[in-house]
Amino acid sequence: MKYKSLVITNPEDLMFGIAPYPVKTRRGLEIGGGQVYAELNFTLPVMSINNNTLQQVYEHYREIAEGALERALHLNSKGVVLELETLLEMTKTPQIGIEIVKIMNEICEKYYQKHGLASEIRLTPNDLREFERPAKQRTSAYLEPMMELFEKGMIEGGDLLSIESTGGKEVSDDALMNCDIKTIVFALAVLGVRDMQFLWGKIVALANKHGKIAAGDSACGFANTAMVLAEKKYIPKVFAALVRVISVVRSIVAMEEGAVGPDKDCGYEGPFLKAITGIPISMEGKTAACAHLSPLGNIASACCDLWSNESVQNIKLLSGMAPTAYMEQLEYDARLMNQALIAGTVPSHILQQLLVASDVYTDPQALILSPENVIRISKELLKGDSYVANAKNGALKALDIIEEALASGKMKLPEMETSYLPILRDELNSIPDNESDFIEMMLPVIDKSKFILAEYGL
Amino acid sequence: MEELLEKLLEAVELGKVDFKSPYPPQLKGQDGALELTIKALETGVGPQQILENALVPAMDRVGKKFSENKIFVPQMLMSAKAMGASMLQLKPFFTSGEIKTKGTFIIGTVKGDLHDIGKNLVAMMVEGSGWTVVDLGVDVPSARYIEAVNNHPGAIVALSALLTTTMVNMGEIVSDIKANLSTTKVFIGGAPVNNEFCQKIGADFYAPDPQGVVEYLNRIAS
Numbered sequence: 001m002k003y004k005s006l007v008i009t010n011p012e013d014l015m016f017g018i019a020p021y022p023v024k025t026r027r028g029l030e031i032g033g034g035q036v037y038a039e040l041n042f043t044l045p046v047m048s049i050n051n052n053t054l055q056q057v058y059e060h061y062r063e064i065a066e067g068a069l070e071r072a073l074h075l076n077s078k079g080v081v082l083e084l085e086t087l088l089e090m091t092k093t094p095q096i097g098i099e100i101v102k103i104m105n106e107i108c109e110k111y112y113q114k115h116g117l118a119s120e121i122r123l124t125p126n127d128l129r130e131f132e133r134p135a136k137q138r139t140s141a142y143l144e145p146m147m148e149l150f151e152k153g154m155i156e157g158g159d160l161l162s163i164e165s166t167g168g169k170e171v172s173d174d175a176l177m178n179c180d181i182k183t184i185v186f187a188l189a190v191l192g193v194r195d196m197q198f199l200w201g202k203i204v205a206l207a208n209k210h211g212k213i214a215a216g217d218s219a220c221g222f223a224n225t226a227m228v229l230a231e232k233k234y235i236p237k238v239f240a241a242l243v244r245v246i247s248v249v250r251s252i253v254a255m256e257e258g259a260v261g262p263d264k265d266c267g268y269e270g271p272f273l274k275a276i277t278g279i280p281i282s283m284e285g286k287t288a289a290c291a292h293l294s295p296l297g298n299i300a301s302a303c304c305d306l307w308s309n310e311s312v313q314n315i316k317l318l319s320g321m322a323p324t325a326y327m328e329q330l331e332y333d334a335r336l337m338n339q340a341l342i343a344g345t346v347p348s349h350i351l352q353q354l355l356v357a358s359d360v361y362t363d364p365q366a367l368i369l370s371p372e373n374v375i376r377i378s379k380e381l382l383k384g385d386s387y388v389a390n391a392k393n394g395a396l397k398a399l400d401i402i403e404e405a406l407a408s409g410k411m412k413l414p415e416m417e418t419s420y421l422p423i424l425r426d427e428l429n430s431i432p433d434n435e436s437d438f439i440e441m442m443l444p445v446i447d448k449s450k451f452i453l454a455e456y457g458l
Numbered sequence: 459m460e461e462l463l464e465k466l467l468e469a470v471e472l473g474k475v476d477f478k479s480p481y482p483p484q485l486k487g488q489d490g491a492l493e494l495t496i497k498a499l500e501t502g503v504g505p506q507q508i509l510e511n512a513l514v515p516a517m518d519r520v521g522k523k524f525s526e527n528k529i530f531v532p533q534m535l536m537s538a539k540a541m542g543a544s545m546l547q548l549k550p551f552f553t554s555g556e557i558k559t560k561g562t563f564i565i566g567t568v569k570g571d572l573h574d575i576g577k578n579l580v581a582m583m584v585e586g587s588g589w590t591v592v593d594l595g596v597d598v599p600s601a602r603y604i605e606a607v608n609n610h611p612g613a614i615v616a617l618s619a620l621l622t623t624t625m626v627n628m629g630e631i632v633s634d635i636k637a638n639l640s641t642t643k644v645f646i647g648g649a650p651v652n653n654e655f656c657q658k659i660g661a662d663f664y665a666p667d668p669q670g671v672v673e674y675l676n677r678i679a680s
Contacts (some may be wrong), residue, residue, distance in 0.1 A: 044623070046622045046623075046626060047626065091563070176533050177579075178535055233527045233530070234579075416528065
């Protein structure tokens with residue numbers, strides 16, 4: 001790993017709205033520069049996307065952007081990010097995604113010119129490569145439309161570039177269901193890292209070419225899948241917490257390749273990235289219950305720079321359209337955090353402590369996200385000489401922290417959870433620090449029909 | 459004989475695949491499902507008896523424990539592996555027709571969707587309850603479901619989807635199946651769908667979880 005030391009070493013400096021390296025945008029947002037902005041994410045209601053429905057699709061996005069910015073304006077918003085996370089058809093046929101960016105950007109520009117409301121679009125093409133099994137990460141014909149959407153979409157106004165890339169997911173899905181921590185390390189720290197290097201090199205080059213912002217990736221398909229499975233009681237929460245920590249070594253590769261933030265909302269590994277690299281991050285918590293449940297409702301906002309809702313369908317609620325309603329919720333949360341920042345260091349720390357204390361001992365996944373624990377784990381994530389060693393060390397530290405919390409009586413977990421702790425520790429300890437040794441250990445036991453080694457440069 | 463079947467039931471329930479398997483720790487050094495099935499057959503226990511008195515009740519217990527949140531999926535998967543080891547020994551008797559499953563269950567994730575975690579869980583639990591499972595994989599169009607039913611007359615079909623943009627494909631697939639094979643029962647499942655959607659698209663059954671599918675199938679079988 002390129003990073004050898006933390007940019008933020010004091011937990012008290014891991015604060016919402018403040019990042020050591022803020023990101024300035026075209027219309028004047030300074031993300032991480034002293035205030036929290038809302039980041040609204042949305043999607044279509046249940047409908048097909050085809051030639052017959054295309055005008056309806058465009059109308060939905062027009063309505064979403066107009067409704068959200070009008071509400072933000074009414075609430076005296078200081079700035080907004082709108083995330084367009086494209087659906088399969090919008091990336092496969094990039095002209096559709098590009099047209100949506102254009103529509104949304106015109107509305108953003110209108111509110112900026114007419115009312116001075118600054119907003120930017122985060123453009124997040126979905127990773128089409130996962131639609132081939134086994135995935136062809138480097139040679140897929142799907143790469144071309146994805147990159148076309150990135151490039152033409154950023155020209156049309158998608159200023160912040162992100163993706164939830166899926167390299168290694170074909171291996172991690174089964175490993176999650178089997179609680180197989182060694183294969184998770186292989187999927188994220190070996191396959192995921194290699195794919196991130198490949199993909200983010202391209203994204204950063206495009207962003208630099210057009211003067212746009214390479215923002216960051218999210219291990220959503222890995223660690224959020226684990227979180228959701230744990231919420232359903234399919235897998236242990238302690239395992240999901242470790243998957244989150246391991247995902248850091250994969251997601252940080254975007255920054256190593258030149259991404260500058262704000263990291264993507266559904267990447268709950270964001271606090272670790274912020275501590276290590278100093279970039280601003282987007283986070284989501286209670287406001288994302290419209291998309292998925294989580295045990296991180298309040299603590300997720302402890303050091304966010306953008307505050308998001310993950311995704312909501314454009315459907316009618318009693319108050320109005322759902323994205324407009326969520327815009328309001330995000331704005332009020334951001335307003336509270338910003339008021340605390342204006343009031344000074346002590347009030348902002350009190351608010352942060354309340355956000356942390358209300359969740360921290362309720363779930364191991366929340367526990368690892370407290371600023372103190374983020375710093376402790378992040379130090380371990382940098383200690384080794386390989387991504388594999390760092391993933392292992394970080395996960396072992398997370399295990400220590402979970403066991404400390406249990407021993408102190410502050411956190412309680414049922415026996416069916418705690419029985420996994422020694423198993424996970426033994427499995428982690430059996431991982432060699434040297435990456436080649438680890439690959440040699442894993443290749444004979446992994447189902448190689450699921451992935452293509454050459455597609456990862458192996 | 460009873461004792462052997464009881465041991466086999468325990469081995470499958472706790473996920474003890476074979477003698478050398480380290481899991482579960484409390485059965486270390488003991489025979490697993492593989493050895494116990496071989497012994498049972500050698501001592502004259504009928505294959506149908508093995509299936510009905512050991513394997514199916516074991517997986518039934520596992521399914522119940524899972525639905526009561528007493529075990530996690532990995533433990534259930536270990537039980538499925540143990541059952542698989544036993545089933546391998548019984549395979550010749552299925553082929554010869556000496557033992558029969560409760561029926562055939564065809565499952566796949568609908569076209570446009572590649573999410574298969576939920577589908578795999580359902581397939582595993584249904585197989586464990588004594589059904590023959592034909593897993594069509596992911597991104598499955600109507601034609602493949604229809605082809606599979608033609609190959610397995612009387613089979614029940616299950617469609618899975620995770621995305622709101624792919625659940626709409628379920629309606630088209632249900633229509634195609636019903637148009638070609640009007641008596642075929644079609645189940646649906648997945649995060650974005652519900653009973654109301656099931657009725658709207660003309661499917662026959664919706665279950666919110668794998669255990670719900672198993673319970674409904676077993677009601678049909680009985």
